[in-house]
Amino acid sequence: MPISINGADHPLPDDPRVSLLDLLREREGLTGTKLGCNQGACGACTVLLDGERVLSCLTLAVQADGREVRTIEGLEGPDGALHPLQQAFIDHDGFQCGYCTPGQICSAIAMAQELRRGDPSHVTADLASGPNGPTREEIRERMSGNLCRCGAHNGIVEAIEQMLAREAL
Amino acid sequence: MTPFAYRTASDRADALSAHSGARFLGGGTNLVDLLRQNVESAAELVDVSRLPGSISETVNGGLLVGASVKNSALAAHPLVRSRYPMLSRALLAGASAQIRNMATVGGNIMQRTRCVYFYDAEGARCNKRQPGSGCDAIGGFNRYHAILGASEDCVATHPSDMCVALTALDAVVHIAGPDGERTVALTEFHQLPGATPHIETLLKPGELITAVELPPAGASATHSEYRKVRDRSSYAFALISVAGGLEVVDGKVADVRIALGGVAAKPWRATRAEAALKGLPATRENFLAAAAEELTAARPLDGNAFKVGLTQRTIAAVLTSLAGERA
Structure with a gap:
């Protein structure tokens, strides 16, 4: 079966060593997803696989067989408008160099869904009842898998916080 | 590759x-x-990650967790959160959301040490990676290494958080292989290094972990927590961690569960401390003394002597917290 990337089918690579990240960047020309540490330590390669956030550097492309991948290129509206979170990152100075940004944005979109489901996090006080809303502490903990070496984390958290408050994520 | x-x-x-x-x-x-x-x-x-895997109650009221269940799904499961909170807490303290969405229960149990010398295939000696080659961690950078159960050949630690809670909960590993099926207590599954640090588990060639079974949750499983001490507050491996569960009756320890992470090549069930505490008043002084007894076996290295006191205090802090909630 092929892999669906942003709604279009793509063939599997012949060599099973090809990571999902390399498939996206080197074979499909989707260079929005970034290669950072290539070992699962930075989150720059975060994409959505069947709607959930994963690291494309540690996913073999063949493991995505028959699944739906969504990358930063697949977030814009049909008219080419920015995703609301992309605009929020601009409005809140959520980046400097921008290298971690696609991973941050994909990660935050899935995080919003996890919050809506009531999934607990490390800082959730009451496991049984779940998170007590999208507090700053919850956002920071849930986004800890995405590092920003420019140190734009304050702006990133503000952008996400605003979009969650507006229920735009 | x-x-x-x-x-x-x-x-x-x-x-x-x-x-x-x-x-x-x-x-x-x-x-x-x-x-x-x-x-x-x-x-x-x-690829066994697509084999069917579910979380279901067993006939005796325990929980059976398929090996392909994702770490995120296990952490978020209502029965785990309500009956085995230390397990949810341990999972949520590990890795990142992205990694928890990928990592399976079976794979978590089988993960290998994060010793930097084990990882450095080109530049370092490692008896685990290449038996007989030596150990560069002993005398090297060993801040993250073992204080219990290590050997002259290997001082690596097991990196899992999940396994520490599973060990405290008396989890049982279900295994299938060419010769049939068997079960092994998780406390027996991982091996201490001795002279053969490359042998890490009881799995035989061709055998596959199919599930993990949790026994029915008693008071000390349900009244439990997991505390992880690390160099940053999220997304880091443990320096040390403690899974603790406590049942106090009339001010005295009726049942206690203690397992330690970041201290040994396997998740470490603190059986000596548990035995020492049974029947004693549930006080911080007694928790500290029992932890000290467990740690008399500690043999720290140049870079990790701090772990002995840190582990003792963290055990006491977890149990004191659990005792306080009941008081």
């Missing part, structure tokens, strides 16, 4: 038909990295 073949196992029998030289692949968060670093190699990867 050396070339390998890949196939998706269609069912358990198909997975077990793997030939020697094949490796089972779960989420890949550890194995793919190790293959890329040339620490591991495989003729074939047999």
